[in-house]
Structures are given as structure tokens and as C-alpha cells.
């Protein structure tokens with residue numbers, strides 16, 4: 118047998134076997150705060166890019182009315198702020214503990230989101246596997262996802278009426294502010 122074939126066979130057996138042993142070793146990163154696994158980012162991004170390119174349908178939002186941005190702000194406040202944050206608020210406890218971290222669309226000096234509308238729409242509808250970004254196809258209508266898409270495109274230049282919606286209530290699951298609340302569970306267990 119030629120050297121090439123032997124090499125090929127060893128490669129076919131050794132590479133997957135090595136990878137399997139790596140996964141079983143207990144050293145592969147699993148915690149959200151650990152480093153990405155080798156090729157993790159590459160695998161997820163490459164697969165996602167190809168799928169979105171395949172499936173996305175072009176969307177032309179045209180001029181988005183202030184009324185529509187206010188509607189979008191309400192939907193965002195209820196469904197997204199929990200992970201993606203609100204203006205002038207620190208990231209929520211959930212956002213701080215996730216890997217990959219959810220982009221904070223309203224952090225100071227946030228840049229205008231540069232994904233095309235069709236891509237934002239696809240991601241909100243279908244979610245992004247292995248990241249914690251939920252798909253909303255079962256909980257929001259296509260029209261609501263479209264409102265959100267316009268809202269995110271304009272997130273860095275919202276009119277005052279839409280900003281006011283985002284100020285009314287803090288994002289859910291803020292860090293408990295008083296120590297007694299934070300340790301209530303512990304005390305209870307000790308008693």
C-alpha cells in the first residue's frame with residue numbers, strides 16, 4: 118500500500134479518535150466563562166453564514182415611522198432587553214453570564230448595527246444555535262419581528278417617544294440590590 122494511503126487511513130482514524138479523547142479529557146471548555154473550544158467559533162459562524170445566505174429573503178424596510186419604532190420598543194422591552202440591555206443600564210445578570218455574550222445594543226457609543234435587515238430578521242425569527250439567542254418564530258408574529266428589525270436598525274438614533282418606552286421599566290432580572298434578598302435562599306437552607 119502506498120504511503121499516501123497509510124497516511125490517509127491513520128488520519129481518518131487518529132484525528133476523530135484524538136478529538137474524542139480531547140472531549141473526554143475533562144479539559145475541553147464547557148463553562149460559559151471558559152475559552153472557546155478550538156474551531157468552535159469557526160464551525161458555528163461558517164454554518165450560520167451559509168444557512169442565512171441560503172434562506173434569507175430580501176427585506177426593504179423603507180422609511181420607518183416613529184409609531185412603528187414605538188411599537189418595536191415595546192416588543193424589545195418585553196422580549197429582548199433581558200439579554201440585550203436598555204439605555205443607561207448595566208448589563209443584566211443573564212447577559213453577564215452568557216457565552217457568547219449577547220451584544221448590548223444600547224451600550225454607550227454603540228455603533229449602528231451593520232447587518233442587513235434580512236439577516237436581523239432571520240436571526241430573530243430562527244435564533245442562533247449554541248449561543249443562547251432564542252428563535253422567536255413561535256412567540257412573535259412575522260409582523261412583530263419586522264417591527265423589531267426596523268427598531269434595531271434605528272437603535273442608535275431613536276426618536277424621544279421610543280426612548281421613553283425603554284426608560285419606563287428596568288430590564289427584568291436585575292441584580293438583587295439588597296444583601297438580604299441576595300442571601301435569603303442561603304439562610305433558608307441553613308435554618
Ligand code: HEC
Pocket residue numbers: 193196197198199200201215216217218219220232237240241245248249250251253265269
Ligand atoms: C436569552 C438571551 C437572549 C434574548 C432574550 C435575546 N437574545 Fe438576541 N442574542 C443573544 C446572544 C447570546 C447573541 C449573540 C449570538 C452570537 O454571538 O452569535 C444574540 C444575538 C442577536 C442578534 C445578532 C447580532 C449580531 O450582531 O449579529 C440579533 C439581531 C438579536 N440577538 C436580536 C434579538 C432580539 C430582537 C431579541 C428579542 C426579540 C433577542 N435578540 C432576544 C441572546 C439573546
